[in-house]
Amino acid sequence: MLTSIESSEAATPRHDWTRSEVEALFDLPLPELMFRAMAVHRAAFDPAEVQLSQLLSVKTGGCVEDCGYCSQSAHFDTGLKASRLMAAETVIADAARAKAHGAQRFCMGAAWRELKDRDLPELARMISGVKALGLETCATLGMLTPRQAAELKAAGLDFYNHNLDTAPEDYARVVSTRTYDDRLETLGHVRAAGMSVCCGGIVGMGESRAHRAGLLHALATLPVHPESLPINALVPIPGTPLGDSPPLDGLEFVRTVAVARILCPRSVVRLAAGREGMSRELQALCLMAGANSIFIGGKLLTTPLPGEDQDRALLADLGMRAMGAQPTGAEPLALSA
Ligand code: SAM
Ligand code: DTB
Ligand code: SF4
Numbered sequence: 001m002l003t004s005i006e007s008s009e010a011a012t013p014r015h016d017w018t019r020s021e022v023e024a025l026f027d028l029p030l031p032e033l034m035f036r037a038m039a040v041h042r043a044a045f046d047p048a049e050v051q052l053s054q055l056l057s058v059k060t061g062g063c064v065e066d067c068g069y070c071s072q073s074a075h076f077d078t079g080l081k082a083s084r085l086m087a088a089e090t091v092i093a094d095a096a097r098a099k100a101h102g103a104q105r106f107c108m109g110a111a112w113r114e115l116k117d118r119d120l121p122e123l124a125r126m127i128s129g130v131k132a133l134g135l136e137t138c139a140t141l142g143m144l145t146p147r148q149a150a151e152l153k154a155a156g157l158d159f160y161n162h163n164l165d166t167a168p169e170d171y172a173r174v175v176s177t178r179t180y181d182d183r184l185e186t187l188g189h190v191r192a193a194g195m196s197v198c199c200g201g202i203v204g205m206g207e208s209r210a211h212r213a214g215l216l217h218a219l220a221t222l223p224v225h226p227e228s229l230p231i232n233a234l235v236p237i238p239g240t241p242l243g244d245s246p247p248l249d250g251l252e253f254v255r256t257v258a259v260a261r262i263l264c265p266r267s268v269v270r271l272a273a274g275r276e277g278m279s280r281e282l283q284a285l286c287l288m289a290g291a292n293s294i295f296i297g298g299k300l301l302t303t304p305l306p307g308e309d310q311d312r313a314l315l316a317d318l319g320m321r322a323m324g325a326q327p328t329g330a331e332p333l334a335l336s337a
Helices: 004-011 017-026 029-046 089-101 119-130 146-153 168-172 182-192 208-220 250-263 281-290 308-318
Strands: 051-059 105-110 138-139 159-161 196-197 201-203 229-231 268-271 291-296
Touching: 004 168, 017 029, 017 208, 017 250, 029 250, 051 089, 051 268, 089 105, 089 119, 105 119, 105 159, 119 138, 119 146, 146 182, 159 229, 168 208, 182 196, 196 229, 201 208, 201 250, 208 250, 229 250, 229 291, 250 268, 250 281, 268 281, 281 291, 281 308, 291 308
Parallel strands: 051 105, 051 291, 105 138, 138 159, 159 196, 201 229, 229 268, 268 291
Antiparallel strands: none
16 A cells, blocks of 8 residues: 555656755665655556667767766777768668667667757658657757757657756766756757657766765756656776776665656656666666666667676566566566567
8 A cells, every 4th residue: 555645756746856855865764765666666657667778879989078987088098989970771770670679769879069960861861760660769969959959859859868967066077068057958959849858867976975866856856857767877988087986886776766766756767877787686676666767789879788688588587578568477578589
């Protein structure tokens, strides 16, 4: 039985959370935090379902931004080879393979500070081709103008990923070449164009618990909660300023997921980067705490994910299935063979 607090928590998403309320959630005994997150999760979603996305880096490396976690920044020597924007046909062929392997959404990422108009025609072909396969489309291409956002929407883009990464007061430690307000401005253009928002952040960058609370507070007090909310665990990249960050304790990561679930009860919370470094048991705790999306396909943008066989075995062992797939009882596998 849910108490009235937990059921109302799920029924009416709030946008007026205070920082101290968010910090108090982080400070709850873990069993209490998990119970509340699980109750909220069940009120809006089937907890046996997980949304499956696949990423492709359609333009890799050489980025002018200095995000201290990123393998693709031209400011740091990470040994990554830069490449130009891929041809639409190549991307569409990759998306078709992703769909055949069980992906529901295909996300195209580019190492750009901002989208340039000259690249829009190729991107529009890419997006409409991926959409025509019957996949949900997502892109992450840096800052957008209102007109560019409208053109991407017209091409068939369903989601735009643009992360806030950390708390507002921690942002300058992580990135110096843009501001939090720059990020919020693009998110506003994405909303105004009628696209869904994918927005989250990274933990394990040496930030404090107060900063993790500040990130989630910023996300939960947006005018509309992001439809997708990725929580990335830093994948440490040698050569980047944050590459030597001390790893975040797994239970603190679970707390972060649980708090995100409670704050944004209707959002799909994604267990995003860093899954490769996590045990099956830690991933299971995150999925129980309210994460209900993962990236699949063996690779994020430039860093590895668990292999398809490992993901299939994990979901089968947990009795979980792809979002929207029929429960079969006999075969609870989410990924196609
Ligand atoms: N250039 C675009 C931008 O920054 O918005 C899109 C690509 S960028 C790689 C997408 C997101 O990936 C970043 O906002 C960040 O949250 C995440 N990310 C990048 N490098 C990461 C790393 N090493 N570990 C975890 N997350 C990372
Ligand atoms: C998000 O929040 N995580 C994904 C997606 N949005 C674009 C990217 C993770 C990138 C991890 C580092 C890499 O593979 O380069
Ligand atoms: Fe560029 Fe995005 Fe990497 Fe920042 S996170 S350096 S904007 S590719």
